[in-house]
Amino acid sequence: MFQKTKISAALIVAFGGGGALGVLPAHAQDSSVQRVEVTGSAIKRVDAEGALPVQVINREAIQRSGATSVTDLIQRLPAMQGATTESASVGGGGGGFSGASVHNIGETRTLVLLNGRRLAQFGGQTLTGFGAAIDLNTLPLSAIERVEVLATGASSLYGSDAIAGVVNFITRRNSTEGDLTLGASKPQKGGAEEKRFSLSKGFGSLEEDGFNVFFAIGADKRDPLNATQREASKTGVINFNHNGKRYQAFLGSPSAIPGNVLDDDGDIVSPYFLANGSCAPGNVRSTDPATGKTACYFDFVAALEIFPERERQQAMVSGDLKLGQNHTLFADVLLSRTESTGIIAPVPGSISIPRSSPLYDQYLTPVSGMQGSTFTQDTTAFYRVADLGRRADKNKSEFSNGVIGVRGVFGEWDYETGLSYSKSDFKNDISGYPGALALSRLRSSGLLNPFVGPGEMPAESLAAVRNIVYNGYWDGGTSELASLDGRVSRSLMNLAGGPLQMALGVNYYQEKFQGKPSLFAQAKLADPVAGTLCDPDSADPNLQCDQRFGDAAAIIPYSADRKAWGVFTEVVAPVTKTLELTGSVRYDDYSDFGSTTNGKLMMKWRPTTGLALRGSLGTGFKAPTVPQLKAAPQSFGVTSSPYDCTPELQAVATSLNAQCQPRGRQYDVVAGGNPKLKPEKSRQAHVGMVFEPVQAMSVGVDWWWVGIKDAFGQISEQEAFDNPQRYPGAWTTQRDIATGIDFLAYNQANLNLGKAYYSGIDFDVQGRYNTPIGRLGGRLVATYMLAEKVQLQEGGQYFNPVGVNEPSLSYVTFRWQGRASAELQTGKWLNSLAANFKSGYRDAIASVEVLGPNDANTGEFEDVQLKIKNYVTWDWQTQYALNSRLTFTLGVLNLTDTKVPLTLAEGGAGKGQMFGYDDRYHDIRGRTYYVNASFKF
Template sequence: MMMETVLSRSIRLMLASGMMMSLGLSVTAQAQEAAATQRVEVTGSSIKRIAAEGALPVTIVTAAEIRALGVTSAVDLIKKLTAVQGSTGESASVGGASYGFSGVSIHNIGESRTLVLLNGRRLAQFGGQTLTGFAAGFDLNAIPLSAIERVEILTDGASALYGADAIAGVVNFITKHNSTDGDITLGYSAPANGAVEKRFSATKGYGSMIDDGFNVTMTFGHDERTNLKSVDRSFADTGKRTFTQNGKSYQKQQFSPSPIPANALDDNGQLISPFQKTTGACPSKTFRVIEPYNDGSGLVDDYCGYDFVKDLQIYPERKRDSFMASITKKIGDNEVYADLLLSRTTQISRIAAVPGGVSIPAGSALHNKYLLPLGITNDSLAFYRLADMGQRTSRDTSEFSNIVVGTRGVLSSWDYNLAYNHSESNVKGNISGYPGALAVRKLTSSGLLDPFVGPGQQSAAANAAIAGARYDGYWDGGVSKLDTLTLNGSRELMRLAGGAMMLGMGINFNKEAFESKPSLFAQAKLSDPVAGTLCDGTAANPCDQRFGDESSVPPYSASRISKGIFGELIIPLSKTVELGAATRLDSYSDFGSAVTAKASVRWTPVASVLVRASAGNGFHAPTVPQVNGVQQSYGVTSNKYTCTSALQATATAFGGICQPGNKQYDLLAGGNSSLQPEKSKQATLGIRFEPNSALSMGADLWHVQIRDVFGQLTEDLVFANPGQFNSSWTTKRDTGTGSTYLAFLSNNQNLGKSYSTGLDLDFTARAKTSFGQLSSQLSVTHMLREVTQLEKNGAYYSALGNFAELGSVSFRTQGRLTTGLQSGQFATTLALNFKSGYQDQATSVEVLDAAGAATGTETIRKQVGYFSTWDAQTVWTPSKTWTVTGGILNVFDHQPPFVPSTSGANRGQQFGYDDRYYDARGRTMYVNASYKF
């Protein structure tokens, strides 16, 4: 079944006849082709009708355009869409526990509010989603790009057909069907010094629906990529960076207070480096850190900070395999069909060796040897990095399966489609390089482990004991399932002045289920994680937790059933005016019922102009984990914090103590059974102008407002005002040291309201010249407004060009300009990708004098500038069977701008740039060769 606007069909026809369209994203425009007679279903509507530009803004990207963009995956394709902002990328898995998830967010309204479809059908959410709502969307890694015929992007939300929860919009991947073509493609991409990618795909179809009454189309794809290390990029190779702003020199140091050899606490509670005190210099991979206390005491921490940035892999190693099959059989005037998708993605990321605290009792051999000579007489804590155990490694595997069986055709004048769909995402996270906290305590108390010596300097017995304490195996994961039964139909009701009045109706039954599946180690149910020995919590058989970042994760499972019924009318009042109306009733087993509606209008005052508008409301229930997740350890804060007097008062009130020095705090989170659904209103107003076949332009103004927004209070807001947010605090006992520390509690809440407004623009021009067909296209998204409340009835904050309270950035402007030339067997394209700058988060940095010495600290907000890259590509088609494509992404190797901030939602451990917004791979040369048969 074809789904395309008339202009996109015209583009396809021009391509088939040798005319070169712009190699960027196709635009939608007014219908120009009166001869179109095939009824098709367009994303955003349930009604089959004559293909034409509708009242809703739908952008279509064809397979040819995807190839021309030089992208190698659905993840990279989504990055090229100018309307997409705020999506999670693969690099977030570097220390971010994302299990390799990559999502899509339209207009930065959210991945959980952007609905991803495969052939118009819902898919199971990611099995590695968290109870806070992170990764509560579809993982794009499961989509095989080689199987895609086109992608349709609806940038208007709350579709009656697909669901009222599509607040931001819909991304619909349409796969190859009813084809007898064969295709084999090989590809290779080569950035400098890492992230090298190899690709293979094969597609073949059998049987003609017209001649044979059946068709089978199958696609297999495989790709693999090597890792990219931080030390292989000058902008990301160290945690100690100097920079200038407004004529002043600054220094920002990103580090861990747990180096090797270890730092320790003296009798005043100050953090020192015994190694530095003894030798006068800091050890390898560290630099000296001097931090005055903020409580007016005059005390100073003077220690060696570990440059963990040098140990990161900023792009993870990855392998993906996918298989897709589509089977269609004609029976009379109807068809029965089945679609199958199987995919498996494995991603490996590595970060610095595990850090943690170790107790050093007064009178112990270690205390007497290293601390007593420095005047430390009391019990102490050593902050140590177990480098001899090797890097912490996460091996995440995501398996996705989707099967659809159904029948479609015409019955009693109804175009109908009845289908059952089972979709499942199974995520497994394996770790290595982590010991148990009790195991490390035993190593230290036995005298085997010496935290005050450097890497490789432990005794043979200690090395054997360290190797024996290393856990290597399954850690955590989850399974998300979705079962759906749908029946959709559309028909013509009557003839009006403008044409046929059309009715669409449908019903659906959904069952969502989620199961969290932590290992026994993650549940803190083992006394010896390596041997798998169960514990009972007694003094004789205590339960161990992960050293350095303890995480006791209870398992849980939950499910919900939802039902929906919808109706839609298309009313062509005249040849120039068409009205649309849709309504939907959703009923949830855990949230009751909700009625949503949408109205639209399409007006063509003259043949070259189309004006369209829509307005509607939406309803978005929280995910199953957001409601049912058990409160648990959730890692550590993104930023490090020193203990202010206000923070100490909060710690005392909760019966705990502050973290010593400048450290990250433990983070806990849990579901909220009182969470209420989000409710939205959205509207669009657009105009398209196509005076002739050589020129097309358009603009769509959109607005989305949401109340009862899901979220958590940001850590920077709470730590800056600890006394104002008592519900955001708790305590956590450290198994390794026995101390009880203040911890940040980040439970799900309904925070308040949000408003977003923006403008999507596009312009396309074509010209036939003496040297070939020339075309150029500009696509731009410009954000006009974006504000959000962080608590009900609270102040509004904005991320628009501003990285501050919300923990992320919305770029005011981003776009892509492409120019292409088709001449004979060659098609060459040059593309400019650009985005506006922003003001970085307020960050404390050191002020440097003319000699480079630190003279004090200052809190600054760095202005991050406009950023752009150029791409170039040539496609050579020597025959009907062969196509060779060569290109360069980021031709001039433009490096990401420096940013000193380190916190932010869905951000990895990278430093020096923000991996959420800029690609660390840099200049990338690629080649693809396709053979068609």
């Protein structure tokens, strides 16, 4: 294994790595050698095996993985946990973003590169730091030659903010091969069907013709998947068995149709139920165990599209031109566009019902006194405008990136310099939202009746409601990055083990971010549909500033920028034939955060043939994003779950002269920048080995540790609502303009929370064996999390989510995560089988209702904590090469149609509105067939 080989073998063998999703071919032994550069080092070398654990996924492994996009490829890697999935766009504010997170340390701490260079962050990033990373949807899979994943951080070459690690995408170039691939995927149970196409071709030989141009284009489209198309997601009412008893869990909304109201005691009840003894269709009875009063909750889960409709188009062109014998001019251009649509239930909200209203006498007075509810005062109706249809968030992301530079050899120096610019532009269009004041005026005029069911609204009323619905641009943002870099490397002198090598580098970049809310989102319109500007100082009620019905929204536009420059040096010293030491130092200077110096020490030791030991120590530094620092406080949606008004929460509300939300209602959220944020500082360490007991087998094991001080974040909403008086800064107020009530609101401020520690072990075992019927290969890649400890207050308690959905963090970290695969090459056939596994965990504690005989509701509630079992799915793929040009691929994902496990978690970071399964961790599509046909020319 430890031989000098060509680049293709050197990169694969060096780090115990081939494709983390498939088994690579046996390594060809070749006497020719090349100097190559790998992720994590600025020095080109003949022997690419270094001190850092880099996994390399080459093009063949990508094609055999079954991945249909860069997002699928990266998020399936065992070392990846905690990344945002597309399902977060289903009511979770994801904006269509998908990222990479090494070891659950975070997307914002995982540096994603294209050909070793930074890219502009997602234009839809939020004030809290969400999305302040690279959207993987922007990168074209058809243009990727290989992916290098450095699973330890603080690379001096790319920046000390790479705390968790680096994912470097290397694109294809200097190739004349052409490839046309068509493909489709179809889940067996329907929905989420995909079609895709890619075309790539190169022209000219850099060595023979002095130039090469390579282009790749691709497009794919996926149909939506409705919640009702899967048994596990079709409703928010879930009956289940646990420890010999029968229970019912339910997630619904008190904003129902017909609407619920507040009685004189401030309890939420259903006039429809009081009058009829049952709830209307589409609603579920919910009785408050404390009061015995009944409301009808809308089953919004059944109305979701759990996989958004999505379209992507991408194009990339790379060019290389020889400038004499030793110099090459290169240029790359990447353009991409992603559009996804998240569909959720019709818009809910609150409407005032004065005692003088005819609606009061028609619907409330007749039921006054029933089941302990009286109606003698002005009240509020919680209503869902179902006749408007479901709401839609159409997220559009456009990305562009251009690079031009020169690389080559000047005397004894290898050099490369480049100028790059990238831009991410995000737009969010909405539909199905009326203005809150406009809807309130319709109620006052008698045209809106919140106590009738779906389809019962008179034609005149329906037309009036539809006339006030806003459909169009809501919010967006633009992120830009311009950079200039240069680096050189050379051998200085010979040491006992080989040449002493050194690299020097410098880089400068400027990033800009601009938030672009619409006038409606800024609450500057009196008539959102007509676009009429409001006048908050006018006495005319028709010129009042309207806001979106259902959630307060007064988003403040802003722009901010940052400049930074850095220099680094790296030295590789082969002290002996068996021992190599590497040291690097980086200095960075930020226009808004001053300067910082960080370093890394690395060691590689080969005590005997077939064994290499490696290790590293380093420090890191990460400044907050510009929105985290400079954005003004503003409305930021609603909490992911409703919360009961405990005595402690009521005390907080009273101190702020506000009201708690009624039972079952979500709370408004406020967020903004914090100019007092301190940068994160980190330390990293790793120790590992690569062991080859026999020539056809290798074993890689790496222990890693990351410690972070002054970690950025927010108090999780679950922790804040469970302990409201522990976090006095977590509370503010928001006025509901439709009712004029000041409600308690959750202040999701950016904070330095304290310290965080992560540690684990990465495993990579692979083997090859020639059988009488063909070449057999096998591979196991896995990560074992030893610990994750996170503070939510400086000097406060540590929370550990490993193996448990920790309520104070609202997420789980899997103890084990991995993939075991085997493949058999027989003539023109290549068959592979892979098992993907996640260890079980303890679910969040949930209060659920005890069921009686025949699943009758009893009104008795108990706390239940489910134990989620280990989750294993199997993938099968068959490739047939008809000839050297045409290859057919047929595969099945989740071959055994393993069902998603039942969980009772209601919310959490990155989670959509789905209930009954956790969309962050388990794929509900079930058994999925795919086919690809590839023609090379």
